[in-house]
Amino acid sequence: MTQLILEQALNGLQFGLMLFLLAAGLTLVFGIMDMINLAHGSLYMVGAYLAAEVTQASGSFITGVGVAMLGTGVLAVVLEVVLLRRLYARNHLAQVLATFALILIANECVRIVWGAQTLMLNAPDALSGPVRIGGFLYPSYRLLIIGVGALIAGLLYVLVARTRIGMWVRAGASNREMTEALGINVRLLFTAVFAFGAALCALAGAMLGPLLAVQVGMGESILILAFVVIVIGGIGSIRGALVGSLLVGLVDTLGRAMLPAMLRALFSPEVASSLGPALASVLIYVLMAAILFWRPEGLFPARA
């Protein structure tokens, strides 16, 4: 039983860390520029498609991931400079709609380039099997994801907490005007942060591609989850994003695994079998609503 919980916790950790890659960029963009970017999920999709395409063409998964990150980063810079910049000063409704428009456009463009059908991206052969950790087998590719996610989280922590760039980002998030007056080109900084966030998105897309499916619209459902994460964590806070990601990852995974069994102990099998999955799938939204009810600005509000 403990082994089961441990393995499920690993699953939750893996899911949470992937969410973190998406949420990190989103929360920074959100925190610094007060900008809701629904198109973040589209960057994730583009990253996954690029990775699938390049991996297939080159035969190397690593090349695929690299090109995907680079390409998505460049696309993000173009997007930011041409369009998103003009939206920072606008209200949230305008931002939601403009980036909603971007989702529509991105989905159709991908459909034109790659077709409507799902693209398949396979994990590198070396990682397609399980490895033994402790008493049980665990898919090695998922372990890689946990490793990469943890590495990026650590890297981000150092970047944000220990480097001057990180200080500028935090300063810019709390008081953009003063940061500029002290000689920092916040506009450029933000473009860089945006591109960086997009590259992380692409990394998530490329890493999740072999697990999930590379398809049009893949960004939307996970985008909602990423938003849930950053709202739980407190908008603009990297630490909040990490805590939120892990919370959502664990609650979702453990909920799906444990809830039906728990309900069966309480209700009749029919009730349990229909209620279980229903409750499990709304668990994270209940979590979010509850957190916002008691802490209307999330767990780690970035702004005082």
Add this chain to the structure above:
Amino acid sequence: MSEKLDLLLDVRGVSKHFGGVYALNNASLSVVRGEVHALIGPNGAGKTTLIHVLSGALPCNGGRVVFDGNDLERRSMHERVTLGLARSYQITNIFTRLTVLDNVAMAVQSRVRDWGSSFSFWKPFSLDSAIIGEAHALLAQVSLSGMANRLAGQLSHGEQRSLEVALALATKPKLLLLDEPMAGMGPEESERMVGLIEHLAQQVTILLVEHDMDAVFRLADRISVLVGGTVIASGSPEAIRGDAEVRRAYLGDEVA
């Protein structure tokens, strides 16, 4: 000394801190019905914080506020207004995209006890002639009659300050909190505003926060001095002028 008087507002040992920094530290103050009570003190002494605490925009961390016999703790902002506590804002806070008349009418309409419910969905507001009539009367009182159909955002700074006062006045308050009504005004506008406040003082009790010492000493019946979040003195203008501690902490050499 004021125990026998009719207390309208009694602030007892109110504290408010923002993450360790005290903006108000055990501040006490009482306003007698019918007076103009001025609150002075250096910038950052906590005057605006006190106004926020009194109006309910900020919760306090300790102490009590009793207004007209009601303990204000846990009363929401709008409930306090219903009790008769209205405020103006230091930074002009009006409906810039509404007309001047609409601004005041909106404030008049808030007195549901006089007009019936605001939850009226069907009857056109344009037929609420009583409300509109009173709004016009208020505009006349603050000398804005000619501006009734202009957008509030298009008024000059001084006119906006007057409108700000009219909004607070429209709720027919027992106590009017005026937060720096003369901020940023030229001498002529200031003069007009002083006249307006003198006129209002005949109808309503006023707690006035103001930097302009000339105006304060002209208008106030009593003055309280707030320094570092604490009221260090309260009394008549003469007493305050002569108070050694007040001179040291605030007025200093400025009022010779």
Add this chain to the structure above:
Amino acid sequence: MSEHLLEIEGLETSYGSSQVLFGVSLTVAEGEVATLLGRNGMGKTTTVRSICGLEKAGGGSIRFAGQRIEGWTPDRIGRAGIALVPEGRQIFPNLTVRENLVAFAANRHAAREPWSLDRIYAFFPSLEKRSGNLGGRLSGGEQQMLAIGRALMTNPRLLILDEATEGLAPLVREEIWRCLDALRGSGQTILVIDKYVERLIALANRHTILERGQVAWRGNSAELDADHGIWHRLLGV
């Protein structure tokens, strides 16, 4: 062509449709301490915000070190060597004291004695004790010292202080004045806004008084000291 470090000519600035500055002219020479005086709402803060590029100048010119800087972005002006200690301090509450100082440290104009973290801590010993604390946890006086220290760490050619001692306890206020005296002694060019005229007369030499967005008076300390009518008329004291 001019020995002035900062030279403002006919500056006009508006917020939306309401104009605040109506042709303000002002100069600050290299190495001097100048003041900007006036009652609340007369345009002092708007003037320094315009200098720093935080408000868009609608007319007139701003020259700094020989370059026209009006229309530049705030960060470019900051890098050109103007550092602002703004009204209300505006330190970064989510950065530690140390981070507030080191984040923007730079020496772009090859100052002979550049400011370093150690030198700031020596200058404001109370900051060193609070080094690891978040900026938001400091008292008002410490925040003001931090704001000055933060500006100094960019080794500015011109240091601007808006309401340098506003809302500070008398003792703290004195400490700020002592610091400004010391900075003047080291040759730092300073433009300062404050209400304590007597203290400013001692600190600075040239003074400009604004009245409703226009320069109402300008002169040196002796002239200002002599004419208390100006104090009363233009400064409301």
Add this chain to the structure above:
Amino acid sequence: MRLAKLVLALAAASCLGSSVNAADKVKVGFLSTLSGPGAGLGVDIRDGFNLAIKHQGGKLGGLPAEVIIADDQQKPEVAQQITEKFLKKDKVDFMTGIVFSNIMLAAGQPIFDSKTFFISANAGPSQYAGDQCNPYFFNVAWQNDNLHEAVGKYVNDKGFKNVVLVAPNYPGGKDAMVGFKRFYKGKVGEEVYTKLGQLDYAAELTQIRSLKPDAVFFFLPGGMGINFVKQFVAAGLSADTQLFAPGFSADEDVIKAVGAPMLGMFNSSHWAHDMQNAENKRFVADFQKEFGRLPSLYASQGYDAALLIDAAVRDVKGRLDDKDAVRKALEAKRFKSVRGEFKFNTNHYPVQDYYLRVIGRDDQGRITNKTMGTVFSNHADAYVAQCKMK
């Protein structure tokens, strides 16, 4: 806006003309899932259907064929809107193409109400086999339960004792479980229900591992199944646990996507590309030539659907307005199916053989399905008794 609408309507009317003389061509409304995770199925049906028309020289029953293709996006209400347009605006003679049962159920009633024949090339909901059976509905594929029943029977016959079932938490998924259990009498370790459209099965696989079953039966259509198999193998479960699936989760489209991990997986089908009749050989060869891939069973069904229409139109000599004659012609099924023989039951669902297939390498080294043997002969569905249609 009134003006805009009028102009639009007039434009549409002038473009399309009117179709009073129904007999100068055959109009088919092809509504299928052509985008999203389920798109592979619809695309194969479409390609199979078009190949059949090409084999008939662009005609159906000797009349020029006009096929209007539309994508239902796997959304019931989109399907309804398009159906409405097909019926009322384009006034089609036949409809076909729908992949998913829920879409079929959403679109069915208006089609039958307008007395238009629907030839199902895949969707076979139990309702239309049973009490809601309809004279205008024909199914050339199967009833939904059939393939699950076949697997259930095989698993039962082979003596597996502890089976875990996996299906999405939606009616089709629950029906699949019922179908499997109709013939499997052993112990069901657990019925795992996933979210529809779920793609990550980490939690479910962990649960399966802890249950230690000797076999897993899953019904996860489209991309869901692809991911499940991949992750099942990656988790190392395939070593001790045998995977079973209905044919749709182990057909050529899935094999192409998953590859080697599928080797050795058992599944059930009523057709296989290696069937040796002449029609099938021609179909498989031409399909490969035309589209560069092996046909899936969906393609074979699309192909048969077109052939059924072709035969019926020929039978009635183009008199498509005579609904009774058309129905009799359809019921007669005068064509040779690529799966060999089958006939329509009284509920217009097929009575046919079901085979067991295993995935292995063929003589060219390709990974593909190989037919192992027959599980059911002349198998009918379980609902036909409830159908009151005569």
Add this chain to the structure above:
Amino acid sequence: MGLYATTTRRRIAAVFVLLGLVALPWGMRLIGQEFYVSFASRVLIMALAATSLNLVIGFGGMVSFGHAAFFGAGAYCVAVLAESGVTSAWLAWPAATGVAAALAVFVGAISLRTRGVYFIMITLAFAQMVFYLVVSLKTWGGDDGLPLLQRSAFGSLNLKDDSTFYFVVLAILAFVLFMLDRIAHSRFGRVIQSIRENEVRMEALGYPVFSFKLVCFSLGGALAGLAGALMANQAGLASPNLLHWMQSGILMVMIVIGGVGSVFGGVVGAVLLLVCEEAFVEITPHWQIGLGLLLLAVVLWAPLGIAGLFGWGRNRE
């Protein structure tokens, strides 16, 4: 004028448009395109749904990203009632409106504690909860949706007839628009529009802002429920996609294209969007690119939507 205002000329124009819409079924029969009558019903129902959201966003200033929950709730209510034999529109439609309103009161009471982005997200969260709950409930058809075997019956009125149904929908929409116009000019309407302009000041004037917002939010939810009830009847199905967050997004798109805070904004947006879709989908399957570009253009260059271009709605500045 900062608050919404209607001119006489605009009212006359509305009457003419209404007359045109009344004539539409005969016109379509004349040219043999009855299909478009049913299409027009769908457009008008979406217009009603968008209008209900416009009340919340445009007039109340509450950017709700979960409006689909109320839309879908109305649809499911009608379908569930029909399953249990209640087919009378007199019962089912008010019930749908009431259920949606009750849901909106619940969601609003919790969500309105938050502000800005957090409000957007928490309304979305509640809509997602409703979506997943419904999809998981087999008794309500899960992912398949719940078919409505027959349209509701309005006494002896035969709603099965597309034209009759169309007229009922048109009458309801016309009434709701008239009502909205009245509300916009009523005391309540002025209060919520002023709250949109300056919430803090309204509180400081003594208005219980929370209650006003909640009533406005719930009223919007109720009207969305009514639209949902009609939609279930039009489509013959309560589909979970009605509850999907993309549906909330589409409704937002409609009011932004049409005009936020204009009484006719929702109608204009819905008509434009759906007619364009109908027209473009014939030209290219990738018509959504066009929609995306149109939306971008509106957001960037015409923030008040089509209504704003013609000066129908409230003015800026």
